[in-house]
């Protein structure tokens with residue numbers, strides 16, 4: 099073939115690939131909203147960590163403190179509230195004032211939620227007036243609009259006083275009733291790892307960094323198509339429901355023969371307030387280089403099944419060329435908050451016997467998939483050709499339906 103033609107063909111291929119990439123990032127639309135000072139800090143941390151351009155994610159920070167908004171980077175959309183009431187200086191930890199300001203701005207909040215995203219993630223550090231006062235109001239409006247939502251909230255340190263903790267717990271209860279799932283990270287848990295003498299800012303940075311890494315893992319799961327792909331339906335199944343607690347964690351490590359410590363870290367993040375045995379849905383994704391094996395999938399599935407025998411397990415597998423001899427796994431789990439009695443019942447020993455996964459035996463992918471299916475793991479079985487075909491179909495469909503995205507989701511579904 100003449101050189102010119104080869105080059106031209108290469109260009110067409112590149113265009114195709116870029117279009118595939120573009121469309122893969124189009125499929126799930128996420129808006130992340132940080133509320134108050136802490137919420138803004140966490141979003142800022144996350145926006146620095148992305149493995150793809152930050153323009154692909156709609157980052158927003160809402161605050162009553164104009165100065166705090168001003169110092170945030172420009173790739174975050176900044177929305178100020180209550181400037182009349184607070185003179186742009188924040189609420190001074192006044193939860194009632196925060197709530198009053200949010201309630202008076204129903205239209206503005208509806209406008210933030212008006213862009214037909216698939217998932218809205220609300221993030222706030224509770225204990226001040228803005229985040230704590232705003233989250234019940236934002237959550238109520240999100241529910242009225244029938245949106246899919248995930249709340250991520252930190253609780254104040256014990257030394258900040260019982261009143262702040264009580265206000266924060268109350269705000270979480272109110273928000274949880276209206277959000278699909280809520281992840282709670284008590285700041286105090288940092289002392290499980292750090293010395294009491296750790297500087298305040300240092301402690302906050304560790305917590306923010308941990309949350310940002312987990313969110314990065316979730317976004318990678320969503321935005322990169324995998325060999326075994328996690329799609330919006332999988333995420334929706336995992337998040338949807340009411341009054342649920344959530345667990346989200348990402349762990350990265352060198353590939354070694356023994357991945358049990360890695361799996362333990364993945365499923366046992368001590369910073370998060372969550373009882374894994376109550377999970378009803380668990381989704382996990384593994385990212386790795388070329389030598390990614392199904393054995394790692396099997397080990398993690400096995401452990402999840404052992405910890406949460408009743409949970410539906412969905413998994414994905416993504417090849418990431420940045421990870422050569424390393425593996426990164428992200429797990430998102432949810433479970434309904436139960437009454438005390440039900441909680442105890444759920445903690446009883448598991449009924450199903452543990453299945454041995456041999457580390458030595460070399461198994462085929464099919465063997466592993468079968469084994470996982472026997473464990474009740476949902477597998478989206480697709481080979482490379484099927485994935486490509488599905489992606490091409492998705493592009494075709496999206497091109498045809500470009501305009502349809504402007505139509506509200508419920509109308510779109512009817513169509």
Ligand SMILES: Nc1nc2c(ncn2[C@@H]2O[C@H](COP(=O)(O)OP(=O)(O)OP(=O)(O)O)[C@@H](O)[C@H]2O)c(=O)[nH]1
Pocket residue numbers: 133134135136137139140162163188189190191192223224225226227228229230252253254255258285302303305306
């Ligand atoms: N994890 C984490 N917690 C934070 C951070 N900043 C503040 N906090 C915690 O969150 C609580 C509330 O602080 P802010 O987020 O600054 O408060 P706010 O929502 O802006 O409310 P006001 O400033 O009172 O209007 C504090 O008491 C801290 O416990 C942060 O960057 N990370």
Ligand SMILES: [Mg+2]
Pocket residue numbers: 134135163166188189226228
């Ligand atoms: Mg503030």
